Amino acid sequence: MEDQQQDTLNTNHQQEEIKEKHDILLNTFLISNKKFRVLLHHGSLVWEKENSKNGKTTVPLIDILAVRLASSSNRNKSNNISSSRISINPSVSSLPTSAVPSTSSDTFDSSKNYLYIYYAKRDSNCQRDHNRWRKHTLKLYNTDYRIIQTWHNTLADWLDQQKRPKNILMFVNPYGGKRQALKIFEKYSKPLFQLAGVEISCLISQRGNQIHDILQNNPALYQYDAICCVGGDGTFAEVFNGLMQRTLRDLSLDPQRPTYLPKLRIPIGVIPAGSTDTVAYCLHGTTDVKTAVIHIILGQKRGLDLSSVCNHIGLIRLYASLICYGYLGDIALDSEQYRWMGPHRYDYSGFKKFIANRGYEIELAFPESESTKTQVDNLKTNSTCNIGCDRCLNQSEPDKCEQSHIIDYSILSSNLSSAVTPGTLESGTKDHQNWKTVRGKYFMVAGANISCASSRSPNGLAPFCHLGDGHIEIIVIRHTSMFNLLRLLIRLNRENPQLDMLPFVEIYRAKKFLVRSNKTANNSASSSDLTMGGSRQPISSSLSKGAERTSQWNCDGELVFDTDVLISSHRQLVDVFMRGSYPPSEEKKSSCCGLCGV
């Protein structure tokens, strides 16, 4: 939070400096053989046709990706596109090391005095995807080379002063999604990073959990400005879980049973290449690859909540999108054997597990004060989490942010069922709050850390869940008639599921909640095997017959068999590169044909 505040202050300060120093840089240039007045003013670049009041274009300097001189590619370091380094660790994988040729729009006319300004702009008029960002090029010509150089130096100096990531450790998961991650990196990500002069050290994972292991042992980790991954939600989860283990160790905190979770020191970027890409969609409002890359290059960050899953022994793992027990947990286990089907494996397993679901006996408890249904109703009026979200950016409560990083294991030893009067949990816990208990036979219980929106379900399972407000939305679906469950299934497959409209669905908000399955004792998997410090359980290696008798937690695509767990949200535990999604505009002015998604 402090870093974010500092970043904002720095950006404001730098924009002020630009205002003072260059208030005003104004010259006439030729753009496509027409005379334009170009102005650098108040942190923005503005150009308009001479003798015309129409057609003025404004680009904030914070959206400039790169600036290059055409006439002397050796005069300035930022001219040299091929200086970008793509270094490969041969012990892990190999990538073609040749520099990627620049795209046609990057081609210089080196005989003339041209200045190329590359900037990012959102395609707000694109009906198909209004959150999509694209690179654009402004090519300025002036006969006086000194003018070109002054503009170049001013913009290049400004870019140099920005706190943007210049040295990134990139993990590529070639296994997830449609197995296109390498192609996505080569074709769409690398050229943009090279254009912006970002150095990338790229590692291709060769097995599950390798990224987690590398992050724990890499001695040069802190030399990087950012860690990025090309993959799905599971790959992102490996990155932040690995980073957390590393941070705990570096701070001499107990990695098995930490009493608090420190904020991760290195920001993370997510380039979508998985099956669902929920996290990328929630950050940017799209799973468009170039948009994700552009936001990494522009370097704007926001704090993202992470939720911890703990048992009585310690911390099992952290998750960023969703944890669920019952129906979606069953699908996670079953669908892994059909990975060859791609995303359709979820439909197939979903149908199987829907028919087989007989309900699971579960008890849930959460602090009453912060978990009323009314709060969820109120939250709806506060709307969804978009760009500049007040709820997440609320800077007035930094202490609460820190407080939420504490894990109170003593809550786990409180007896949920026997020594407790129905409806409340004994006030033996350290936070001295009244806890509400819910128990019964459930089709599914889920804890959403974010809205879980995706291109398939643009509003998500928990549309009013925020990225950085330190709350989890608990979705409780009672086991009911087949007819009702069919209604649920239809809604789950809708663009806007609106689960709260169903009478057998309850939604609560809380900072933490406690879960116990009555059949925990029957479960064949030992909880002590599953702590973060010990072996974690990727789905593929944990198919177990015994697990059919109960369900299991699907935690960001990883299985957790322990059902006696405490789940807590930790506010803005990690910074991620993002600006947030834009709500759909009321009026669609454009004539976009919807086919422009390239």
Ligand SMILES: Nc1ncnc2c1ncn2[C@@H]1O[C@H](COP(=O)(O)OP(=O)(O)OP(=O)(O)O)[C@@H](O)[C@H]1O
């Ligand atoms: N080379 C590899 N071989 C096998 N598994 C890998 C490899 N690299 C990473 N993994 C594992 O692949 C799993 C799936 O990756 P990921 O979650 O990114 O894709 P996905 O499941 O298709 O996408 P999503 O989670 O968005 O639905 C992760 O749990 C990760 O640990």
